[in-house]
Amino acid sequence: MKIALANDHAGFALKEEIKQLVEEEGHEVVDFGTHDEESCDLPDFIYPASLAVAKGEVERGIFVDGVGYGSAMIANKIYGLNAAVCQDPFCAELARSHSNTNVLCIGGKIIGSAIALKTVDVWLNTAFHEEEKYKRRVEKVNRIAEKHLKEI
Template identity: 40%
Template structure:
């Protein structure tokens, strides 16, 4: 199950991605926003990141104007590896090297055809593991240490 959300700046691209997921037969749950009214991206980024972090969704996709804000929000959650990508190569590497569990896109900087190709590449790419897993283990250890040290 993939959860997806956007703010107003990513709404049109989110709808394009949902259409791609539907065409591919991928289960998807839209967590908002559902109109063009101005909203705060942290509210929607948190919904997706929380679901992936807690394991009630396998993967997530977030879209805001640039993708920067959603990336910052999502990466605050334990176990989240949200990757902001701007082209197919970055989306591929996000999965192959970083096993990104949330893909973040910019609705104002990526055209629909590119976004479709990026999401398809991210979904179709396998995590390479090996030396990359060792690096992710280091990130997980840092995350754990920081939680223990938090006041």
């Protein structure tokens, strides 16, 4: 799978650890940065990574900032993206299996790397439940996006 990674200065260190895990699992990484801990503006990195997911240039995205919510706010403004903030493996499993998310947002100031890496691993390796009730719910969310967001 091809995965977009993006972060701000607060998420840099954890993003680097996640990058190593994702590559070790055999996925291709496209790193949108930032590439250091110098203060920066989150949208400068999350927005291009989000566009890559929306355009199908990558299959999924993993975004890391201080808390995770800033990344999710940006990603969820883009048509075709369903981003969830997950701070533990249980939430990551449900975000994939019940909601078919294609972007995972993590707070580098919220959780340690051991939990973060397990969260990423679970999210990457959990399939969407193809049961009718989950399909129906995701489709309802997608219809809302179709009414209010511009397709890229």
